[in-house]
Amino acid sequence: MDNKTKYQRDLRFYLTGFILSLALTGMAFWAALGTTLSSGKIMAVVGVLGIVQLVVQLRYFLHINARKQKREDFDLILFSTLVLLIIVLGTVWIMGNLSIRMHTV
Amino acid sequence: MSMRHRYRHPGLNLTDTPDEHLAKNETTIFGFWVFLMSDLIFFGLMFAIYITSIGATAGGPRPHELFDFTSLAIQTVLLLTSSLTVGFASLVLKFDAKSGNLIVWLLVTLLLGLGFLFFEIRDFIEIAAKGGVPSRSGYLSAFYGLVLLHGLHVAMGCLWLVVIMIQIQVFGLINVVTTRLIRFALFWHFLDLIWIGIFSVVFFGGLHFG
Structure with a gap:
């Protein structure tokens, strides 16, 4: 080409x-x-x-391409996404639950 | 070379064939991806804080009273277009680095970035005039914290771009400068990714759940 x-x-x-x-x-x-x-x-x-x-x-x-990428580069992105999801979903879950139990909403 | 290794580092690669700089550049750019991913976690925390304080307006102004969606649309288009023009600059760097087009596309990117900041700052001034200052409520503290953090990234990106343009003039397109340009392009595309989260969660989420 x-x-x-x-x-x-x-x-x-x-x-x-x-x-x-x-x-x-x-x-x-x-x-x-x-x-x-x-x-x-x-x-x-x-x-x-x-x-x-x-x-x-x-x-x-x-x-970013799962197939053409070197494995460790793609793993970095996947792992960071996992940490991100745990932090964000975990915070929203716990604080939202607390909020309902405290009758603040 | 096998297909698996055609892309030597994440993001646009300047060459498909190994050269003397490739191994070093691969490490440098991988390191920059590690930074971007840690920055992503930082933004993620700010998003989590924003979502949990979305109802905490403490009797102060509510999101739907504060947001200007026309301005939001303009900012979104400016930032998205600047992501395309930095892509054009990367392609000139890859295929036609000797031409003067590189500086032109970088300049267009800079102007679009500054245009974005102009509308964002104008919005902040309007929001503050309606009583929406950071100290008014937990919700507004979270709003300013997250959106200003992104704005500060864009402002630093603009400064970085100016420095790179000066370096291109002074040193020419030596390897150190071109890898900086590649890293800048990654940083700029990354800021556009964060902006998708901001207009979806901060503005639309604030409008419908605030």
Whole structure:
């Protein structure tokens, strides 16, 4: 593959990521501001769109790829995500439970 | 070289074939990923604090009275576009480093970053004018803590970008400078990832659950 073909392939890669991110962002804004669903449903939609966009940007902007990556690089990201989930979900679970038991909401 | 090792470090690689710098660069950029992941945990803690204090407005202004969603949309598009232009800069660095386009794309990225900061600071001033200051409630402390932490990252990124542009002019595209540019691109894309969390959780979450 010559340089020009490689360049165009990489360029298309970034543009794909950008257009997908723009579309997902637009859908999230529409879901949050333009619909009359219940709060829970809206945030479920926004959450799913957000996670999809995270994956899109990791793939197309940060070039993370489970197959082509060296194993330890991918493990670093997976382990950090695990720690992140334990911290965030653990905090929200415990503090939310405490809040209900203390009748503060 | 096998397919497994085509990408030598996470993120855009400048070359697919081994060269004299590759082993050293791989270590440097892996180290930067370790930093990014520890920064991710820091942001995660701030998100956790924000979520737990979402109802703690203490009689002060509530999220839906404070947020400007038009400005939020503008900031989101500016930051996302700057992520694309830093990608363009990386591609110029990889394929056509001798051309003057590199500085142009870096300059566009800098302007988009500064534009983002302009709208964000304008929003903070408006929110403060409505009585939404950090000391008003636990909710507002968490809000400013998280959003300002991201804003501070963007501001430092802008400063870093200026330093790199000066280094390109002074030293040229030597290996030390190009790996800094690659690390900057990773940092900038990472800030856009965090922003997805901020507009989803802080702004939309605040609007619907605050």
